[in-house]
Amino acid sequence: MEHVEERFSFSENEQKILNYWAEIDAFQTSLKKSEGKPEYSFYDGPPFATGLPHYGHLLAGTIKDTVTRYWHQNGFHVTRRFGWDTHGLPIEFEIDKELGIKTRDDVLKLGIPKYNEACRGIVMKFSKEWEKTVTRLGRWIDFKNDYKTLDITFMESVWNVLYQVHEKGLLYRGFRVMPFSTGCSTPVSNFEANMDYRETIDPAVVITFPLKDEEDVSFVAWTTTPWTLPSNLALCVNPDLTYVKIQDKKTKAKYILCQERTVELFSDNTAFEVLATFKGSELEGKKYVPIFDYFKEEESNGAFRVLVDKYVTDSSGTGIVHQAPAFGEDDYRVCLKNGIISKGEGIPCPVDESGRFTAKVHDFVGRYVKECDNDICANLKGRKRLFKKGNIKHNYPFCWRSQTPLIYKAVPSWFVAVEKIRDELVENVKQTRWVPDHIREKKFHNWISEARDWTISRSRFWGTPIPIWLSEDKEEMVVIGSIEELEKRSGVTGIKDLHRESIDHITIPSQQGKGVLRRVEDVFDCWFESGSMPYAQIHYPFENVETFNKTFPADFIAEGIDQTRGWFYTLLVLSTILHKKPPFKNVVVNGLVLAEDGRKMSKKEKNYPDPNLVVEKYGADALRLYLIDSPVVRGENLRFAEAGVLQIINLVFRPWYHSFRFFANAATKFSKQFKPDQSLTLSSQNLMDKWILAATSQLIQSVRKEMEAYELSAVLPKLVTFIEQLTNWYLKLNRTRMKGANGPEDTKTCLSVMFEVFSTLSRTMAPFTPFLAEFFYQKLRPLIPENEREDSVHYCEFPHPRAEFLNPRIVEAVSNMQSVISLGRTARERRNKGVSFPLKKITSINTSPQFQADIEQLKDYIMDELNIKEIAYVSDSKSVINIAKPERSEETRLNSSHLVISYAVFCLKKKIAGNSLSYLTKRGKKS
Numbered sequence: 001m002e003h004v005e006e007r008f009s010f011s012e013n014e015q016k017i018l019n020y021w022a023e024i025d026a027f028q029t030s031l032k033k034s035e036g037k038p039e040y041s042f043y044d045g046p047p048f049a050t051g052l053p054h055y056g057h058l059l060a061g062t063i064k065d066t067v068t069r070y071w072h073q074n075g076f077h078v079t080r081r082f083g084w085d086t087h088g089l090p091i092e093f094e095i096d097k098e099l100g101i102k103t104r105d106d107v108l109k110l111g112i113p114k115y116n117e118a119c120r121g122i123v124m125k126f127s128k129e130w131e132k133t134v135t136r137l138g139r140w141i142d143f144k145n146d147y148k149t150l151d152i153t154f155m156e157s158v159w160n161v162l163y164q165v166h167e168k169g170l171l172y173r174g175f176r177v178m179p180f181s182t183g184c185s186t187p188v189s190n191f192e193a194n195m196d197y198r199e200t201i202d203p204a205v206v207i208t209f210p211l212k213d214e215e216d217v218s219f220v221a222w223t224t225t226p227w228t229l230p231s232n233l234a235l236c237v238n239p240d241l242t243y244v245k246i247q248d249k250k251t252k253a254k255y256i257l258c259q260e261r262t263v264e265l266f267s268d269n270t271a272f273e274v275l276a277t278f279k280g281s282e283l284e285g286k287k288y289v290p291i292f293d294y295f296k297e298e299e300s301n302g303a304f305r306v307l308v309d310k311y312v313t314d315s316s317g318t319g320i321v322h323q324a325p326a327f328g329e330d331d332y333r334v335c336l337k338n339g340i341i342s343k344g345e346g347i348p349c350p351v352d353e354s355g356r357f358t359a360k361v362h363d364f365v366g367r368y369v370k371e372c373d374n375d376i377c378a379n380l381k382g383r384k385r386l387f388k389k390g391n392i393k394h395n396y397p398f399c400w401r402s403q404t405p406l407i408y409k410a411v412p413s414w415f416v417a418v419e420k421i422r423d424e425l426v427e428n429v430k431q432t433r434w435v436p437d438h439i440r441e442k443k444f445h446n447w448i449s450e451a452r453d454w455t456i457s458r459s460r461f462w463g464t465p466i467p468i469w470l471s472e473d474k475e476e477m478v479v480i481g482s483i484e485e486l487e488k489r490s491g492v493t494g495i496k497d498l499h500r501e502s503i504d505h506i507t508i509p510s511q512q513g514k515g516v517l518r519r520v521e522d523v524f525d526c527w528f529e530s531g532s533m534p535y536a537q538i539h540y541p542f543e544n545v546e547t548f549n550k551t552f553p554a555d556f557i558a559e560g561i562d563q564t565r566g567w568f569y570t571l572l573v574l575s576t577i578l579h580k581k582p583p584f585k586n587v588v589v590n591g592l593v594l595a596e597d598g599r600k601m602s603k604k605e606k607n608y609p610d611p612n613l614v615v616e617k618y619g620a621d622a623l624r625l626y627l628i629d630s631p632v633v634r635g636e637n638l639r640f641a642e643a644g645v646l647q648i649i650n651l652v653f654r655p656w657y658h659s660f661r662f663f664a665n666a667a668t669k670f671s672k673q674f675k676p677d678q679s680l681t682l683s684s685q686n687l688m689d690k691w692i693l694a695a696t697s698q699l700i701q702s703v704r705k706e707m708e709a710y711e712l713s714a715v716l717p718k719l720v721t722f723i724e725q726l727t728n729w730y731l732k733l734n735r736t737r738m739k740g741a742n743g744p745e746d747t748k749t750c751l752s753v754m755f756e757v758f759s760t761l762s763r764t765m766a767p768f769t770p771f772l773a774e775f776f777y778q779k780l781r782p783l784i785p786e787n788e789r790e791d792s793v794h795y796c797e798f799p800h801p802r803a804e805f806l807n808p809r810i811v812e813a814v815s816n817m818q819s820v821i822s823l824g825r826t827a828r829e830r831r832n833k834g835v836s837f838p839l840k841k842i843t844s845i846n847t848s849p850q851f852q853a854d855i856e857q858l859k860d861y862i863m864d865e866l867n868i869k870e871i872a873y874v875s876d877s878k879s880v881i882n883i884a885k886p887e888r889s890e891e892t893r894l895n896s897s898h899l900v901i902s903y904a905v906f907c908l909k910k911k912i913a914g915n916s917l918s919y920l921t922k923r924g925k926k927s
Contacts, residue, residue, distance in 0.1 A: 001668050002779055004661040010619035010653060014771040018135070020778075026792050027140040030072065031079075033795055040076035041551035042068050043537075043584065044141065045559050045567050046083035046149065046530060048090050049127045055593040055601065055611055055640060056560055058137060059632060062624045063558045063588050063712065065139040069767035070707050071555070073798035079551075080141040082134075083537060086123040086150040087463040088526030089184045089401050095119050095462075103354050104185055104459075112461050113501040119462040123150065133612065137620045138770040140794075147537040149464070149529045155498040156483055157536035158529055159467045162456075163481030164578050170417040171479070175347070177325075177332045178455060180409035182355025182368070183402025186458045187411050189525060193397045194565060200396040200405070203373050206264060206318065206387040207380060208255070209235060212287040217245065217254040219288055219306070222264060222317035224392055225327070226376045227369035230292045230361045231348055233303040233340055234323035236331075238312040239281035241319055246272040255387075256283070258319020265318070265387065280319075284308045291385055294361050295348045302340050309334045326351070326410040347410050353459065355407060370405060414457040414466060414522060421576055422451055428572060428582040435710045436635045439589045444564045454573065456528045463523030465500050469507075471514040478508055478517055482542070531570025534583055553581060556710070558588040561635055586710050591632040596641050609642050621769040622648045628768065629716035652716075652723060653772060656761075659727045660776055663754045666738040670747055676755035676783055680748060682804065686737075687858060689753045690807055691814040692730045695722060696757050697801035698811065700764055704801075707767075715768065726757065729818065733861050755783060766793045813854035817862060820844065820855055824866040835867045843872040 021027070044064065047057060064080075072078045095118045101107055107115050131143050147154060165171050179193035180186070205226055208218035219235055237243065242259040249271060257265065259277065266272050286306040290296060295303070311330045312321050325335040326349035335341045341348075350360035357364045357372065363379065364372045380386040397406045418425075425448040434440035457466055467480035480486045487493050489508045496502070500523065507516035529536070534552055538544040553575065559567055568587065575583035594600060595607040602608075615623055626645045632638035667674045684690065699722045706714040736742075737750045759780050766773040777793035790796050824842060828834060842862075844855055852873045855862065859871050 001664055001672075001674055001783060003668055004664040004779065006661065008657055010622065010649065010772065011616055013775055014136075014138070014619050014621065017771045017774050020774075021792070024791050026794060027142070030140070030792070030794055031077070034072060034075075034077040037075055037077045039550050040068070040071040040078045040556070041554045042078060042080060043534060043554045043557045043571075044081065044083050045557070045563070046085040046147075046533065047130075048085050049124050049130055050090055050094055050122060052126055053130055053133045053611070055608070056590075058133075058611055058623070059590050059593055059627050060559055061134055061137060061139050062627050063590060063633065065137075065141070065770075066624070066628065066712060066767045067556055067558070067588070067707070067710065069140070069770065069794065070798065073763070073766060073794070073796065075797065081537065082141050082143050082146040083533060084124070084127070084146060084148045085526060085530060086148045087523075087529060089181075089186065089458070089460065091119045091123055092460060092462050093184060093401055094122055098122075103352070107461055112504070116462050116499055116501055120150070123148075136612075136615055138624065140770075147533075149526070149533075149536070150499075152483075152496065152498055153539040153542075154529075154536040155464045156542065157539055158464050158524060158532045159498070160481045160541060161532045161535060161574060161578065162467060162524075162528075163479050165416055165574075166479040168577060170420065170577060172415055172417060173412065173474075174415050174453075175410060175412050176415075176455070177327065177329045177408050177410045178413065179397060179406045180355075180411065181399035181402055181404065181406060182353070183399050183404035184460075185353035186460055187409070187413060187455055188399065188406065189455055189527065192400060192527075192566075193406055195562060196398045196400040196403075197395045198398050199393060201391050201393050202396065203377065203389060204392040205377055205380075205389045207291060207322065208385050208387050209288040209291065209322075211256075212289060215289070217256060219286075219320055220255050220257050220265065220318050220387055221320045221322040223322055224394070226373040226380075228324040228327045229322065229376060229380070230294050230357075230364070231324040231326055231350060232291055232322050233295065233298055233325060233348065234305060234307050234335055234338070235288065236307045236309050236312055236321045236323055236334055237280035237283050237319065238310055238314070239279065239284070239308040240310065241280045241312070241314055243278055243280055243283060243319065244274050245276040245278075246274050248272055256320075258314045260314040261317065261319045280308055280312075291380065292361075294350065298340070298348060302338070307334050307338050307340075309337075327408050329408065332410060349410055351407075351409060355404075369407065411459070413455040414468070414520075416454040416456055416573065416577070418451045418454045418573055421573075422449060424576050424580070425449075425451065425572055428576050428580075432582050432584060433586045433710065435586070435588045435633075439561065439564060439635050443561075444568065447565055447569065448572070451569075451573075454570075456525050457520075457522035458525050459521065460523050461500060463526060464529055465498060465503060466520055466522045466524055468520045469517035470520055471510055471512070471517050473514065476510055476512050476514055476517060527566060527570045528574075530567050531574045534571070534575070535578075552579070552583070554584040556586045556588075557584045558590065561589050561591055564589070588633070588710050588712070589635045591634070591636045591638060593627075593632060593638050593640050596639050598639055601640075608640055614642060614645060618645045618649060619771065621771045622646075622653065625652065625716060625769060628712050630713070633713040652720060653769075655723050655727045656772070659723070659731055660758055660779070662731055662735075663738075663751070663758060664779060667751050667755075670738075670740070670744075670751060674748075674751065674783070676752040677748060678752070678756075680745075681752045681756050684749050684753060686746075686749065687810060687813065688730060688734055688861070689750065690805075690810045692726065692757055693753060693802075693805040694807040694811050695725055696760050697805040700760070700799050700801045701806075703764055704798075719765070719768075722761075729814075733865070755780065759784070760799050762793050763796050763799050766796070766798075770794065813857060816851050816854040817858040820862055821865045824862070824868075828866070835865075837867070839866070839868045841870045841872055842866060842868050843874060845874050847875050 042064070068078045068080055095101065095115065099110070099118065134141065162171065178187040181188050202224045203226055204222065204224050206220050206222050207229065208220055210218045221235060223229065243256060244259045244262070245254060245256050246262065247254045254275065255265065262269070262272065283306045288304055290304050307323065309330070312319060323331040323335055325332045325341050326347050350358045351369055352358055355368050356366055357369060359365050364375065377386055377389050398404065399406055426445065429440060429444060429448065432440065469478045469480065470476065478489065480489070483495050486506065487495060490506045492506050504519060507518055510517055534554065535541070535548070538547055540548045571583040575581060597607065599607060622645045625648045630638045699718060702718045703715055706712070734750055737746055740747045758776060762773045762776040762780065773793050781789055844852065846852055855871065856873070862871060863869065
């Protein structure tokens with residue numbers, strides 16, 4: 001067997017392993033070897049290639065690689081294709097910055113073909129860096145046979161998904177006030193709006209609204225969005241709340257507001273006089289003087305009057321809410337209900353897609369709305385309509401892509417009627433396993449049980465065009481489900497691309513005599529594309545129908561906790577609509593990786609170590625195991641600490657490596673042609689041999705149990721315990737055997753047992769530490785019979801616990817022996833008698849005959865370790881004198897080293913037995 005050097009670089013070894021894998025084309029070879037085996041289905045959520053991978057990507061990649069390697073080793077064929085999200089706002093946002101694009105008109109002036117070509121040019125900007133980083137991490141996934149959302153096959157399948165949604169009556173066009181990103185000039189979905197809340201300071205103002213028939217009396221309304229005041233069309237009160245008319249004793253001004261909210265105007269109740277009290281319902285229909293005249297023509301539609309609705313509360317503000325129906329969901333609903341606005345596109349909305357006032361608001365035209373707050377307040381103050389101006393600190397939603405504040409804005413959009421299938425979503429989720437489970441039971445369940453209709457359209461350019469053709473009056477609609485159907489209906493043939501520049505010109509003849517139908521300008525929200533990936537990645541249903549039927553739903557997916565309102569959600573919605581079942585069976589949800597100080601990792605602040613440098617310094621295996629063992633695999637957050645990666649090396653890898661080195665060099669010294677003998681391993685009567693083989697099978701049992709429950713974080717503690725048992729107990733207690741103390745036959749037996757242990761351990765740890773497992777396997781490979789030998793450990797089957805090795809009785813016996821040795825060492829330490837100081841005798845006092853029998857059976861190891869000549873056994877403590885109970889702190893100290901002692905005392909019995917050590921214990925237990 002090859003000599004194993006003392007000095008070893010884990011990172012340098014990994015580079016050698018990578019080169020070896022490349023030489024043998026290891027990943028593709030493993031796939032070929034597993035062809036024809038049952039399929040284990042895995043979906044990889046597509047990232048954008050416009051940025052470099054960070055720790056969050058490496059974490060998710062590690063989880064995915066560990067799980068898929070495990071199931072591959074368990075006799076499954078596991079297809080692993082990398083996917084790329086190549087459409088949407090992240091791409092457009094980069095191009096807008098690069099080309100100086102500010103508005104939608106800028107894109108139209110440039111031309112959609114040129115704009116989209118620029119987008120296409122950057123979608124794979126960092127793909128090579130991604131491949132390099134992912135490969136260096138040891139992840140096996142197919143980059144050559146990847147899928148991209150811009151592929152025509154992928155886009156056609158997305159069209160088919162929408163076609164099916166439409167066929168099931170769940171697609172509609174609506175007008176709704178939605179979260180709107182002015183930075184990206186598009187509405188965003190409700191789940192995107194919840195992704196980035198920040199503590200923000202906004203103005204908080206109280207505005208007066210004089211009554212038309214009583215101009216010395218004013219309604220007062222409170223708002224934190226002064227920019228919406230130019231669009232005011234009504235006021236709203238709660239019909240059941242009590243309102244008061246009060247008079248300022250100092251200024252004699254009169255105001256109407258909620259009785260419980262007078263504190264918003266006056267901190268001192270003696271500063272005003274109550275003139276009248278009435279229910280909110282009595283104020284309904286009261287007219288007031290508009291604060292601006294931009295929409296004075298709306299008065300003929302019933303605007304500028306008081307409406308009533310129970311959504312108004314007395315918990316803040318004045319109990320009177322100003323209504324700007326284009327910028328608030330409740331405002332829109334209440335004004336629509338009361339006939340101030342009507343369904344359609346005629347809602348007063350003087351704000352464009354960039355968040356700037358249109359010419360309708362001529363005093364502030366062309367200016368970003370939020371930048372106008374102070375000037376609007378100044379205008380109102382000059383006209384004596386501003387009662388009070390202050391500030392409020394509150395959580396406010398931001399666009400997670402452009403990092404700009406969201407506004408709420410009425411826009412026409414295409415929707416999937418999710419609210420109709422809420423109950424089905426809830427039932428389908430019950431059929432899935434989530435790790436950790438509380439994410440499913442609480443966070444995800446709460447989200448889907450209150451799910452809103454999903455807006456799937458974006459008024460943008462670079463994306464999959466929505467395949468809806470409408471007549472000019474919008475009464476005739478055709479939803480296209482395939483390229484073939486489009487060619488047939490339009491008469492245009494030879495369609496090779498589905499992006500806007502390639503199909504926007506195509507028209508479809510009307511079937512109702514309405515001329516031609518034209519495609520709506522919108523493109524899909526990229527979340528719709530990612531939710532369609534189970535079908536689109538294999539061009540289903542146009543191809544691979546049998547493959548899809550075998551692999552849907554996925555056995556496993558994994559992403560971060562932020563995807564509970566993203567990918568996990570969109571996958572579930574579309575799967576429920578199309579197939580009436582969940583899209584996956586098992587999902588591992590990881591938390592967020594934060595900087596060591598608990599803050600978000602920031603390139604600008606450089607508050608975290610470069611992941612590539614960490615890998616080069618410590619190796620990918622150490623990083624993988626550190627991440628898998630952390631709270632982040634249980635859906636919690638991880639404060640990344642480089643010291644934690646180093647600890648994995650010191651706690652796990654170095655003991656593992658040096659124990660292997662001890663074995664390898666002992667085998668070489670025994671015989672350069674050493675070959676392990678399986679018959680000797682099976683027939684060994686040495687109790688420690690039986691014990692380590694039993695412990696190995698127990699480790700396999702535990703790992704299998706945890707992996708089949710997708711509890712990755714539970715594996716490392718068991719491995720650490722096993723490594724400690726192997727190095728600190730088996731090797732230490734058997735080092736003389738390996739050196740030939742009991743003859744060559746016993747030495748060969750011991751070495752054969754060690755071969756079995758290390759060979760099994762390398763195969764067990766292959767999914768978790770693919771590089772180090774490969775290193776050990778390659779060192780052991782010459783000792784493996786040729787008919788069982790593989791070129792890589794990753795071609796080997798994951799080991800099964802061997803019934804002939806499992807032996808709980810032996811494990812318990814050795815545990816009892818370890819208790820005695822550990823307590824004996826502790827007794828020596830307390831009396832300052834090191835192991836080098838020989839003692840004549842140790843007395844074990846225990847009421848369990850089995851315990852005493854175990855100690856007798858293993859006494860040679862105990863006497864050797866404790867440097868004693870004799871062990872005596874008694875069951876009655878009265879037979880030993882001069883024994884004192886230990887302090888309570890002794891029991892606590894023992895507990896801290898993972899040993900629980902019911903009752904133990906120690907003493908040096910100089911008077912009775914000379915240099916003998918007595919030890920009294922009731923049954924010892926390992927925790």
